[in-house]
Amino acid sequence: MSERERFERLRLIRSPRIGPVSYRQLLARFGSAGEALRAIPHLAERGGGRASVADAAAVEREIAATRALGGRYLLMGDADYPALLDQMEGAPPALIVxxxxxxxxxxxxxxxxxxxxxxxxxxxxxxxxxxxxxxxxxxxxxxxxxxxxxxxxxxxxxxxxxxxxxxxxxxxxxxxxxxxxxxxxxxxxxxxxxxxxxxxxxxxxxxxxxxxxxxxxxxxxxxxxxxxxxxxxxxxxxxxxxxxxxxxxxxxxxxxxxxxxxxxxxxxxxxxxxxxxxxxxxxxRMVRQGSFDFVGEPVSSDVAESERAAVVALLGPAAAPVDELIRLSGLSPAVVQTVLLELELGGRLERHAGGRVSLT
CATH class of the missing domain: 3.40.50.450 (Rossmann fold)
Known part of the structure; x- marks a missing residue:
């Protein structure tokens, strides 16, 4: 991982409305943190809102402050990122140690x-x-x-x-x-x-x-x-x-x-x-595997308005399992996950423990 990519990944997780799930999905879809950062405003607009990304200068100040305190970063995907933690659902993409x-x-x-x-x-x-x-x-x-x-x-x-x-x-x-x-x-x-x-x-x-x-x-x-x-x-x-x-x-x-x-x-x-x-x-074998293999979090680059409307219609203020949304909508996991990602970036979706989501 290049130093530039490391910086952009930290900037990605420090951006508003980006959590561990959306972080993985964005990297899976766009391949690099830089491309994901450039796509966030457009995805948020499709989700019915607006989104900004973390200011590069602010991230640079954070890095300088961390180093001055004797800390260092472990990013998910680094060889020394804790292996067992990497397998945890919702593991933090960036640690300071x-x-x-x-x-x-x-x-x-x-x-x-x-x-x-x-x-x-x-x-x-x-x-x-x-x-x-x-x-x-x-x-x-x-x-x-x-x-x-x-x-x-x-x-x-x-x-x-x-x-x-x-x-x-x-x-x-x-x-x-x-x-x-x-x-x-x-x-x-x-x-x-x-x-x-x-x-x-x-x-x-x-x-x-x-x-x-x-x-x-x-x-x-x-x-x-x-x-x-x-x-x-x-x-x-x-x-x-x-x-x-x-x-x-x-x-x-x-x-x-x-x-x-x-x-x-x-x-x-x-x-x-x-x-x-x-x-x-x-x-x-009892431990969930492959949290950062960019699998199991499918996203799509092509979602029809009718598909988006079908997913939104199933959502409400009560948290619902993502698997249930996929079953009831009859849509592919990739399409449903994409709609949820757009809604989250647009500020309209909240994620809960156990793979559940609700409208804000």
């Missing part, structure tokens, strides 16, 4: 849990992370309060990856400033956000998909029934990764999420040996 990138190529286990975790759970998470490190596994977590913090502390000497929901120059939570710097110096910090981006609420579910995507399996130590940790576990399971949970007292609300996971089929684990045994049986 700081630290030892080789850690992401080693066997990784995610440890997540409650921010308001009990003292016993924090001690267990730290001990589990230490044991996994001794067994040559790298521990991945989110640098949040509670379980995440202890997971990083337990694995800082053997290999840890912190995935953050902000720019690499932003510290969150503030009390983890020293820990985040330590992880960057001795482990690896990963984000999909440019420098200066603050940790907004909507960024955390997206961060969780990176945590799940980097790891062979995810261990939930303590979590409430409706928590971000269970989102991470769900994403891991949907990607064909091992989902593990530490059982807790039914009298403690913080253990209910873990107990629910075990009831629903997650592997019960009590120590590092249990975790290594679970991921040792990991079958690569």
């Amino acid at each position: 700081r630290g030892d990138g080789a850690l992401a190529a080693r066997p990784c286990v995610a440890i997540v849990g409650a921010r308001n975790a009990s003292a016993a759970a924090c001690r267990f998470a730290r001990s589990l992370a230490q044991e996994l490190g001794q067994r040559e596994a790298v521990v991945v977590s989110g640098l949040a309060r509670g379980i995440d913090t202890e997971a990083h502390r337990g694995s800082i000497d053997t290999g840890t990856i912190g995935v953050i929901a902000c720019g690499i120059d932003v510290i969150f939570p503030p009390e983890n400033a020293g820990l985040q710097e330590d992880v960057a110096a001795r482990g690896l910090i990963v984000t999909e956000h440019p420098p200066g981006v603050q940790p907004l609420a909507r960024h955390f579910p997206a961060r969780n998909r990176i945590i799940a995507g980097l790891a062979l399996g995810t261990v939930v130590v303590e979590a409430a029934p409706k928590s971000g940790s269970l989102i991470t576990a769900r994403l891991a399971g949907e990607a064909g990764r091992e989902v593990m949970a530490v059982p807790g007292s039914p009298l403690d609300p913080r253990a209910q999420g873990c107990n629910m996971l075990i009831r629903d089929g997650a592997t019960l684990v009590q120590n590092g040996a249990d975790v290594m045994e679970a991921i040792g049986g990991f079958d690569p």
Whole structure:
């Protein structure tokens, strides 16, 4: 990949309304990021709106700021882009990393849990992370309060990856400033956000998909029934990764999420040996393959107005599966995907988890 193409790909993903799905579709259709950038205004117009592309000077400033902070880019398609994450649905086309990138190529286990975790759970998470490190596994977590913090502390000497929901120059939570710097110096910090981006609420579910995507399996130590940790576990399971949970007292609300996971089929684990045994049986065939092979995301260069109208008529404010739109419209996947891409670029379509879409 030439430096020019790398720059244009970063500019493409930084453009408004471009997400992982539309990014892949545009590259699949046009072959290069430069051609895709030139086509965006026309495609958006066909989708009933207008769209602009990221300013080249702004992207150049971002690159300069990233380098000044000691960060570097990993673009999807690079040889050192994390292989397991590459297979994750909705994997970020561009990562910014700081630290030892080789850690992401080693066997990784995610440890997540409650921010308001009990003292016993924090001690267990730290001990589990230490044991996994001794067994040559790298521990991945989110640098949040509670379980995440202890997971990083337990694995800082053997290999840890912190995935953050902000720019690499932003510290969150503030009390983890020293820990985040330590992880960057001795482990690896990963984000999909440019420098200066603050940790907004909507960024955390997206961060969780990176945590799940980097790891062979995810261990939930303590979590409430409706928590971000269970989102991470769900994403891991949907990607064909091992989902593990530490059982807790039914009298403690913080253990209910873990107990629910075990009831629903997650592997019960009590120590590092249990975790290594679970991921040792990991079958690569269960993982979705070819996320960046430019297959499975068909687009067409020729869509009739009647076909476009037929797809739009099936859409509404409630999210609908793309497969159902293809079935009900009777149109080819290429045509339906093209109409959805045009609507998205035109600001009229929103994409949801699980391959579902709705009109904005």
